[in-house]
Amino acid sequence: MKLFDYNDGDLQSVLHYTEALLEKRFEEIIAEYQESIYKTYSDFQLNTVSEVSDKPISMKSKGQYGNYIEKYFYGYNPNSDSAADFDKIGVELKVTPFKVNKNGTISAKERLVLTILNYMEENLDDFYSTHLWEKCSKILLLFYNGLIPDTTMADYVIEKAFLYEWFEEDMPTILEDYKRITDKIKAGKAHELSESDGNYLSTCTKGAGKGKDFRKQPYSDEPAKQRAWELKSSYMTYLINNKIFNQEEQESVVATARGENKSFTDIISEKILAYKGQCADELYAKFDTNPKSKNRNNLLIRKMLGITGDLDKTQEFQKANMNLRVIRVNKDGLPKEDSPFKVYDFKELASNSMWEESQPYLEIYNKRFLFVIFREVESKVFVLDGVKFWGFPDRLLDEVKRVWTETRNILNEGVQLTVKDNKVSTNFPQSRVNKILFTKLHASNTYNEVEPGVFVGKGKVSDTNELPDGRKITKHSFWLPKKFIKEVLDGKWD
């Protein structure tokens, strides 16, 4: 086989050539390149033999893998301009990693960074007139396993190739994401953009000293971090599982409104708000839902939407990494209760200092939320009042990280337990001080080892988790304070 034996003006030819890349270790690609008499695609076309002194390639620069594939397999130098890589056929090439998790499932290892969002020059009104679309309307995705222990770049293998042409069923949601993002820029708030702005399409910081590279924005003097368009990692995970590795498709919210060409958020809002003003007890009865069931609200919402399984498991919630939370508020709009997350493992929390692997990152900061609000109109009578989609804004990142760090420090230094009137209190971050995120217990009953072997509380060992120092105390989780949730529902943190 001769290298660069393809026609860059012919999509089928490029795809066919790409097949020669699959299942080959990077080392072999390099060997073939070095044996080839041509070193670039244009030399191949012109039949001129290039004089290239090939220094050995360092297998340590894993971040260069994508660029190296372009250079050593396709034979062109990576460009960073707005044109697509194969500009004659408008195909952009992206090399992107997946990972196999401990439980055997496959996820995207990263978001897919598309192209820089130039605030001053990007078209803010028409998605199909953007630089983004010009460059990325067709993307040849090349997937490799980026998380095999004890390997170098020499061992990397492109396992799958996929021509991504933006799925029709996702476009209403992507256009809505585009509008939400560009509306912020038009409002002079480019500096408030967050990765959680988008359900599928979003923006991430990009450039030298990630997040420290500031750019001008058109409608404000405030400098804004340089950002790039991206497809979120949850979206990529869905793509990998269902389009690349062909796992069973999950239920779809969009499919329940076939042909309507609406974003899934609009479909959900309309279906739920059709019952606005009806009281919860009526709705439980109408939808044949046990009002005592702990997941009665999940059941109610899924029945309103006409799906049979868990809403969080639908295609759209998976792609957007979205979580349903039903909130009961009083007449003033203050939630009745704080809102909990899953119980965390004290030892895991204490020992893992990787922010992007932490529960506050994965379950809170990186999620989007669908809040369904029931308002108390008279004592104990709650009426369906509204829905709100929301993601944690980047400007709260430092605070979430601070609470996480403080909780970890307390665990590592030894939790202080105080017993008073047979009640046990800890020195974890409490909601009185921590206005965004705090920690409190979350179990069937309390059970705390106040002295070695001496327990206080009516619970049992299964209500506890072990601390790093070996004591067992009641399980804890992170919670969002109700006052903060009120601010979110009021739009303060959009």
Place this chain on the structure above:
DNA sequence: GCATGATCATGC
């Protein structure tokens, strides 16, 4: 049997 969504109740 326990995880988890939901909610209670005391005391400051």
Place this chain on the structure above:
DNA sequence: GCATGATCATGC
């Protein structure tokens, strides 16, 4: 009145 510590209860 509200935060904090505590507990409930179904369904997987």
